Amino acid sequence: MNWLKQTRRLINEPLLLAMIVFVWALLIVFIVYPILMVGIKSFEPKTGVYSFDVYRALFSKKYFITPIINTLKLGIVVASISVLIGYIFAYSIAKVNVPFKTFFRTVATFPIISPPFVIALAAILLFGRNGIVTRNFFGGVPPFEIYGFLGLVIVETLAYFPTAFMTLEAILISISSDLEEASLSLGSSKWRTFWRVTFPLSMPGILSAWLLVFSQSMADFGTPLILGGRYHVLSVSAYLEITGSYRISYGSGLAILLLIPTLIAFFVQRYWLSRKSYVTVTGKPSVIKVLEPNVYVKVMFTAICATLVFAVFLFYGTVLFGSFTKLWGVNHKLTLENYKFAFTYNWKYIKDTLLLASIATPLCGILGIMIAYLVGRKQFPARRLMEAFSLLTFAVPGTVVGIGYLLAFNQKPLLLTGTALIIILVFVFRELPVGVQNGVAALYQIDRSIEEASLDLGSSSNKTFWKITLPLLMPAFFNALFTAFVRSMTAISAVIFVVSGRWNLITVRILGAVGNSDLSQAAALSYVLIGIVLLAMFFLRFVTINFSYQTKIRRAMS
Amino acid sequence: MTEYYVEVRNLVKDFKDSSSGSFIRAVNNVSFGVKKGQLMTLLGPSGCGKTTTLRLIGGFEIATSGDVLIDGTVVNDQPPNKRPTAMVFQSYALFPHMNVYENVAYGLKNRKLSTQEIKKRVSEMLSIVGLSGLEKRYPSQLSGGQQQRVALARALVVQPKVLLLDEPLSNLDAKLREQMRIELKKIQSNLGITSIYVTHDQLEAMTLSDVIIVMKDGVVMQQDSPEMVYRYPANKFVAGFIGKANFLEASVVGIEQNRCKLKLISGADMVVGIREGTRFTIQEKVYLVLRPEAARFVKPNQGIVNGMVITRIYTGANAFFEVKTDYGILSVEIQNPTHMDLPEYGETVGLVYDTATLSVVKYE
Numbered sequence A: 001m002n003w004l005k006q007t008r009r010l011i012n013e014p015l016l017l018a019m020i021v022f023v024w025a026l027l028i029v030f031i032v033y034p035i036l037m038v039g040i041k042s043f044e045p046k047t048g049v050y051s052f053d054v055y056r057a058l059f060s061k062k063y064f065i066t067p068i069i070n071t072l073k074l075g076i077v078v079a080s081i082s083v084l085i086g087y088i089f090a091y092s093i094a095k096v097n098v099p100f101k102t103f104f105r106t107v108a109t110f111p112i113i114s115p116p117f118v119i120a121l122a123a124i125l126l127f128g129r130n131g132i133v134t135r136n137f138f139g140g141v142p143p144f145e146i147y148g149f150l151g152l153v154i155v156e157t158l159a160y161f162p163t164a165f166m167t168l169e170a171i172l173i174s175i176s177s178d179l180e181e182a183s184l185s186l187g188s189s190k191w192r193t194f195w196r197v198t199f200p201l202s203m204p205g206i207l208s209a210w211l212l213v214f215s216q217s218m219a220d221f222g223t224p225l226i227l228g229g230r231y232h233v234l235s236v237s238a239y240l241e242i243t244g245s246y247r248i249s250y251g252s253g254l255a256i257l258l259l260i261p262t263l264i265a266f267f268v269q270r271y272w273l274s275r276k277s278y279v280t281v282t283g284k285p286s287v288i289k290v291l292e293p294n295v296y297v298k299v300m301f302t303a304i305c306a307t308l309v310f311a312v313f314l315f316y317g318t319v320l321f322g323s324f325t326k327l328w329g330v331n332h333k334l335t336l337e338n339y340k341f342a343f344t345y346n347w348k349y350i351k352d353t354l355l356l357a358s359i360a361t362p363l364c365g366i367l368g369i370m371i372a373y374l375v376g377r378k379q380f381p382a383r384r385l386m387e388a389f390s391l392l393t394f395a396v397p398g399t400v401v402g403i404g405y406l407l408a409f410n411q412k413p414l415l416l417t418g419t420a421l422i423i424i425l426v427f428v429f430r431e432l433p434v435g436v437q438n439g440v441a442a443l444y445q446i447d448r449s450i451e452e453a454s455l456d457l458g459s460s461s462n463k464t465f466w467k468i469t470l471p472l473l474m475p476a477f478f479n480a481l482f483t484a485f486v487r488s489m490t491a492i493s494a495v496i497f498v499v500s501g502r503w504n505l506i507t508v509r510i511l512g513a514v515g516n517s518d519l520s521q522a523a524a525l526s527y528v529l530i531g532i533v534l535l536a537m538f539f540l541r542f543v544t545i546n547f548s549y550q551t552k553i554r555r556a557m558s
Numbered sequence B: 001m002t003e004y005y006v007e008v009r010n011l012v013k014d015f016k017d018s019s020s021g022s023f024i025r026a027v028n029n030v031s032f033g034v035k036k037g038q039l040m041t042l043l044g045p046s047g048c049g050k051t052t053t054l055r056l057i058g059g060f061e062i063a064t065s066g067d068v069l070i071d072g073t074v075v076n077d078q079p080p081n082k083r084p085t086a087m088v089f090q091s092y093a094l095f096p097h098m099n100v101y102e103n104v105a106y107g108l109k110n111r112k113l114s115t116q117e118i119k120k121r122v123s124e125m126l127s128i129v130g131l132s133g134l135e136k137r138y139p140s141q142l143s144g145g146q147q148q149r150v151a152l153a154r155a156l157v158v159q160p161k162v163l164l165l166d167e168p169l170s171n172l173d174a175k176l177r178e179q180m181r182i183e184l185k186k187i188q189s190n191l192g193i194t195s196i197y198v199t200h201d202q203l204e205a206m207t208l209s210d211v212i213i214v215m216k217d218g219v220v221m222q223q224d225s226p227e228m229v230y231r232y233p234a235n236k237f238v239a240g241f242i243g244k245a246n247f248l249e250a251s252v253v254g255i256e257q258n259r260c261k262l263k264l265i266s267g268a269d270m271v272v273g274i275r276e277g278t279r280f281t282i283q284e285k286v287y288l289v290l291r292p293e294a295a296r297f298v299k300p301n302q303g304i305v306n307g308m309v310i311t312r313i314y315t316g317a318n319a320f321f322e323v324k325t326d327y328g329i330l331s332v333e334i335q336n337p338t339h340m341d342l343p344e345y346g347e348t349v350g351l352v353y354d355t356a357t358l359s360v361v362k363y364e
């Protein structure tokens, strides 16, 4: 009945109806259909023949079982270590008064905005056969095998502990220090207070962070491709099955096996844990008090933070240094040649990446805000389903998306293989959740009665959107644009399936350079990428500072 | 034609409960009218459907059934931006990206007035609400009371036929609330604007209103002037919600036109005034409504009921007592108690009540 009423009302609002149909068409063609294709293909070992053969093979041949176990093992270990480190780091910053907080925080977020394989590259530069640590401290014999499980754990932990840190920091800050003080005043020691109050309250956050990092590690493609060695994981195996052996259905099957745990992790995290959270958002800004710990504790926490930050610096610094050296491990003379090379021979990759990401980003942002507005403010049938589908690519590993696009768009009428459009589409729909989530969160914060007040004072709902809602959404919109841009620029796992000779990307080129042991060039290209990301960040700051209403208010104040 | 300027007829609003999927009737067959220039209050406990009723009048919700009339016209199909109403929201809903001037001018700009006219009206209105000079400030730079005034100015400046206010003072601290209450009443009656005011605070309703509508569970319990609501509550709920009340069981033993004779459960007989038109039958079980502030102590067996003092609080201007009787605990509030003989804790006392304050409601 409600459904019918909503539908009837929609018919009276043709513009809204058109928007909903448009969004659904896009979601189905560019998100649901490609992923479905991967699933279908995994049941089609030979064209036109449908069977369980692929899965029978995947679960019986050691060749396939090993990557399944490897991926899970790596995910579990990386997630556990990252959460442990992330928790200590977050606790130091949120609850212990460590010095250099802002500095520690900033450095810890480096890995989030930089290309994920920069750390892998650094590991090779440091601990590889020609690594400086290997050469200078271990006489040329690597201290441990960097190509394999251990290397992957170290690199992925450094790359993903910031995710855990950010999640846990938010949770820890939201645990009111009043609770801790109450426990102390009731006679509990700080130690007991931590274990009986703080820790149990942060449990949902810990699980959340664990699942997030687990999914990221499972889905990681760049790191295991560079550092995996003989340690095979699903994402790389799927890629090699398809591009190396042309066994597309086996690649698809592996991708589906990769998809299942990440989907489960996503739904558990999003729909179960988020509900279990003890944190209540009151909207009242509470003053964050920090317990003053004793000197030893403080020194210990500071030392742990400093070590981590040192590691991040070491890794990024090494790559920076590498980008200015002639031939890593052989000739460390400083030179600008790598950059010269990057801007001449590899200029096309830089240019294309910039161009495609710049086209994709605004499209992604606009579509994201549009969906957020529909989902957050309008009533129509299957509204929640639209939201779920638009957020789906958060949960789906890039490898699955990439294979899906490869399968879905290689024949008429949607023959897109080899075009710029297919790369743009991957960018747009892969980063769509960023826009949707930012938009929904921002809308959630805009008191609905603000829009009602505008209607009440005589503005049409159209005018209300342009005059009230949109200006208030602007900061979120810019933020989404920035994140989508950065993630597009540094993306690899999905786009590697759709690049072509005609249209290629820096990230793919960097992987190629690493593969050819042209480490200096890889380092230089990585820093070009980092440079672009930093420029984008300054640009975002400039835009938000000059065009957001909050600045207008701040100006009026002074 | 009716005598009312705003009228709602048999208004019903069902909401779908998102968790259970069943329907909640937030507003249940509500009818009332407001005369031109009057201030009417919707009063009731939280969740009784006041806000929903107000939003139905403003056009923010679509009624399941029933009509809303403003100035004799049915406005059911008009969206909020077409209705001659203006609302002051509980959260104020000021546009955070506009300064005070822009906020207040916002509605005028939709009415295609010249810039000069807009300027004139805005500054007039700002001086009425006492905000002249703050035009350039943004909402986040104002105090709660100032934000409240902007919200009021923004609604009033468009000269709506009806002003709707949803708990406008609930976000202010107690002192400011009292001050704004008086000011609000002044502005409203000076401008002579027909207003509907939602609150759960009975004191606020009593001070501000020409007419009070008491609601419970989406149903109108009583519609009357503040005096009548206090003097002749329509039922037990209203008696308890407006002011303080204790109840004593009784049965009707005799009826005259404006009075009825009761036999109290305590055995005493008494005659109580009832409202014209109220119907009781002989032998009917009823409640006698006792107001604590109308009680006086007497010697045991000289009042209508006996009891023992179990609480005794003296504050100077007032003294509060609780008296335990065989029929429940009764509260007693003595004003200006200095020159009286007050009973001690544990003392057995009798109670009498000023008959002019007593009323009778149905047993339920």
Ligand SMILES: Nc1ncnc2c1ncn2[C@@H]1O[C@H](COP(=O)(O)OP(=O)(O)O)[C@@H](O)[C@H]1O
Residues within 6 Å of the ligand: B015, B016, B017, B018, B024, B025, B026, B044, B045, B046, B047, B048, B049, B050, B051, B052, B053
């Ligand atoms: N949008 C809505 N969806 C579902 N239920 C609602 C909605 N708005 C109000 N209600 C329900 O309707 C009832 C009346 O609410 P409301 O009018 O806000 O009460 P009041 O303003 O008197 O506190 C409550 O039970 C409330 O939960």
Ligand SMILES: [Mg+2]
Residues within 6 Å of the ligand: B047, B050, B051, B052, B167
């Ligand atoms: Mg309300």
